Amino acid sequence: MKASSFRFSITVLLFVFLGLFALTSQVHAEQNTQQIVLESDHNAPVPGMTAEQVEQLEDTEKFTFQAGSSSSSSSSSSSSTKIDTEISRLMSLIINSLYKTREIFLRELISNASDALDKIRFMALTDPSALSQNSKLSISIAADPESNTITITDTGVGMTREQLKQNLGTIAKSGTSEFLSKVENSKGGDDVNQIGQFGVGFYSVFLVADKVTVASKSNDDDDQYVWSSQAVDDFVIAKDPRGNTLGRGTQITLHLKEDAKEFLDEKALRDLVTKYSEFINFPIYLWSSREEEIIKEKETGEDGDEDDIVEENLEDDEEDKKEEDKEQVEKVTVFDWERINTQKPLWMRYAKEIEDEEYIEFYRAMTKEPSSTPLSWTHVKGEGDTEYRSIMYIPPKVDPNFFQNLAEKAHNVRLFVKRVFITDEFELFPKWLSFLKGIVDADDLPLNVSRETLQQHRALRTISKHLVKKALDMFQQLAKDDEEKYGQFFKEYGSALKYGAIESNTHRKKIAGLLRFSSSYDPTSPGVSLDSYISRMKGSQSSIFFLSGMSVEEIEQSPFLERLLARGYEVLYLTEPIDEMLIQNMPGYNGKLFANVAKGDLKFGDEDQEDALDQQQLDEEYESLQTWLKTTLAAEIDKVTLSKRLTTSPMAIVAADYGLTGHMERLMAAQGQNNKDNDMMMNFMKMQKKTLEINPKHPIIKSLAGRSIDEMDEDTKELVMVLYETTAIRSGYPLSDLNGFTKRVETIIRKGVGASLDEEVEVDVEEAPEKSEEEKKADEAYLKSDDSIVEEDEDSHLHDEL
Structure with missing residues (x-):
């Protein structure tokens, strides 16, 4: 009896185990049809704090925001805090008035994360153990629609409790400024490039979030601390109840406002990172999803014995057997970290180390034109009072609306400050050079505190002046190295250069040397330069002869050319509408005056x-x-x-x-x-x-x-x-x-x-018949109906006159 009871118990346990196993397998299969998290070099996003943990923070010590270098004052959580009017006004200004667009919050947070990574990398140069907790330097971004949060994590230097209090609790104070002051006098300080210098960039988070939590772990502190605020007048700091989840670095969690949920979209975040932070030195990862097809495993019987299944299949017809033997495919959602900023800041490298193909690929990535090849480019490094780096390209084709859009701001040049995108809505080049595309990265520019508005400053004027000169040098070098390609360039942008010669007194002579014109010397060539014309001038010739017309063919039929060509004089053929205005504003070149052979008293210079x-x-x-x-x-x-x-x-x-x-x-x-x-x-x-x-x-x-x-x-x-x-x-x-x-x-x-001068042509034509009565009545009826429609339409202001 005992043995049978034992066997019965074993049997029951076995069935229970099999049932649980089958249920677990089913649940696992159902989850696989929804999402899979891949194993990679980076862990999955660190879970945020639970609601209970957040509530615990609210019951801890509170601090009020301070401005400038003031110290934060603390008070009991149960005691009331006197509202600091000036701080409230300052916070309101930052949140509501400082920034033109809300999307820049991500740029500011990535910039701060980049600074933190720069700091720890610099420390590791003298103290390798600084990276012992995590040797990988990166920035990661994850959006969680369920909790309505965005989390930005870096493995940078992190902050101690006191640094959280000082850096985030004091408005317009930046840890970057303190850090730079410490390393300025040390050897190698020039290797550190920081962005955050205003101390208010962090608070742009309140443009999109009504609550922000910052967890940070520094090598100088044994514990991980959390800073939290709801964009009012106070904040809390407490030991992180989750323990040390970061190892080292900072994690910022934004609890988004109801009207900011658009930033939970994966594509929106990817676009913002690409727009503003594509060239940050450190890798930026985005928690991303994608659809993949996987082969579904074949199901087996409950006892795992496939022999019975084979026997049953033998009884089926051949078509059913083939259908069952096919591998079944199902779609799953795969989650993994995707690196966004794969494009390297090419302008930061030395020009002699860069291959032509790299410049071309960079142009294609920058302009989002994968099959386009620029005509030429120039790589500039400016030093002195204003330090900057730039790459400027000549696009292969001119914008068809280039001249029509001259009154508008061009968006062809992107301005960066230390690899952080600032704006493309500024006029670095004069209108006649606005066809150039490229990037300018300055070490320091006089921006306003939100980094969005460029101020008119000597530094910017200096950069503009240098780049205009470099652009003209690039054109000149292209003409010298490849006359055929320069001919293609001038065909596209010759009118723009002529406009430049009209507009710019400073650069007129240099631009004039770049101009090309059709000529009687070789009407089939793309054009001759003024220098080459002067080199072929006849003895005693003091003028550069030209004639204007709609086309070379039309000019060649002109009687004005007869004696000049017969005597061997070369004549320039001006066929563009802008040429007449050009000559009016540029009366001569290198001591030779222009002479229109269709005007005035023509002199050859050899009259005796x-x-x-x-x-x-x-x-x-x-x-x-x-x-x-x-x-x-x-x-x-x-x-x-x-x-x-x-x-x-x-x-x-x-x-x-x-x-x-x-x-x-x-x-x-x-x-x-x-x-x-x-x-x-x-x-x-x-x-x-x-x-x-x-x-x-x-x-x-x-x-x-x-x-x-x-x-x-x-x-x-x-x-x-x-x-x-x-x-x-x-x-x-x-x-x-x-x-x-x-x-x-x-x-x-x-x-x-021999025809008569007085004889007139006999006109013998039949006059057209008048309208019939039926036609008149039909027209009258149509007009009456049309009048009523017009009255109704005019009353409703919807009538379109034909």
Whole structure:
């Protein structure tokens, strides 16, 4: 009986054990379908304090916030604390007015954590045991939606109880400043780079949190302490009831406000770290989740014997067997630490140690353009009164709206202070260089206390001045090293450089050397420089000849080029609208003045006394023709001269020195000037009469010169008028009387083909029929219905007129 009872008991226990095992396996399987925590070099987030532990803190010793170097005063938890009005105002200012955006709280906390890590790393240089508790220096961030908290942990130097009291309980006092003062005179102090210097960055946590708990463990204290505050006038400090969970370092837990839950989103945190702290020296980890597919284990029978299962499968059909043999896959949520700041601060390294491919990859990461390759770059290290490092890139393509957006602030240059992003909303470069993209990292800049507003200061102006010079040096070096790539650069950004030559008196000469223009020397080339033009100038030539037009093809057809090209002079072809303004603001280069071959009295520089005598003789020979032409074309021209420009064309129309060329008239008309002052100026310039230059070698001009005044009949006047109008078209001017021109041309053609000058064209067309009564009624009905709709729509202010 005893033996059977024993066996029965054993059997019962066995079934109970198997049942518990099956239940445990089921629960474990259900959990696996939800989340898995991977083992990694970093532990899972340290659990926060329980509600009971937090309540225990509230019953401990309380302190009131102090300002400046004042000491914190303590009082009993049961006694009332007198509210310090000044502290309340200061806290309110920090929380509500100091920062423009709430998101910067994370930047400030990461900056403080970086400082703490820098401190312990510096201490370890002389005392390796400083890292004995944890040799890994890092920052970790974890969000917990269930508890509505964000936790930021660092393995830095940590704080003792007294340091928590002084550093976090005294507003506008920073432990960083004290630390730097201690190491300033020590050897190697220059190796320490700190960010926190204002002492208020920590309090930005109250922008998003209504309660903050700071746990910290220092090597100088045996215990781990907790600081806690609810953004009022007091805080508590107590020994951490959880014990030493950190080993060394600081853990800040933010209990978020209801309207700040957006920061619990993993993507939002990742974006903020990337935006503000991507280049912090120490690794930053984010507690992240991702979906993965795993192979589900095959289920076995209760007794674990698979033989019975095999027998049952043998009785099934072949298709069912194949389906059961397939491996089943399920999706699980995997949690692990993900490093966010994988991009290294390339600008902190020496340029000679960096490969071109590294610069290119950095550009792609910075601009988020994985397939883009910059045309060139410059790596600058500024030393002296203002120390900074910078990498500037030339993007491969200009922004299509570059000139349209000049009035707006560019966001192409990111400003860092000791690898912490400050802003991209500032104007480091002048407008004409705002296409450059890059990073500037200064050791110290005169920022406001929230680090968000740049002050106008000599240091910033110095950096700007140096970088503009370095940018121009970069362009110059690119032109020297790779003319083909520089041609590509100038095609994209040539107009910006020309704008710079107009705007900048300081850099105009250097920019002028970078300009490229199409030229008669080689019209197919991307462009020639002014230096190369001057090197090819003829003897006694004192001017740089140029001609403006809509295109190279149009300019090449101009009569103004004839004599210059025949004599071997090089002419620059200016085809961009900004070129005319450029020449007005840059009248010369290296002692040579620009000369528009379509304006004024053209001089080559090699005229001598003999040429003057020949010109005088020709003037006398053609004086009567000049007088007759001036009288006949009095409404269009101011004077008639013998041309020094023409070789094959009979005549050309030349603008006065301060008048408008045909090209400029078209440009100004296309702009549609609405400003009254501009309209008056344009009309004044357009009203200036032109000069008609005639070619004494041309058969038409010689034939006209051979006639007497009496022979100049109405037909001759009509022919001369047509000749003038065709010349105006070739010279780039619009015709003032287009109908008159077409009639005159038609008259000439009629005479040429022998058609009657008086015969009119017979017009034989059928007039269109009037509306029928049905059509009229339909139109009236439509109008009435449309009127009612208009009235209703106008009453409701929703009508769109067609």
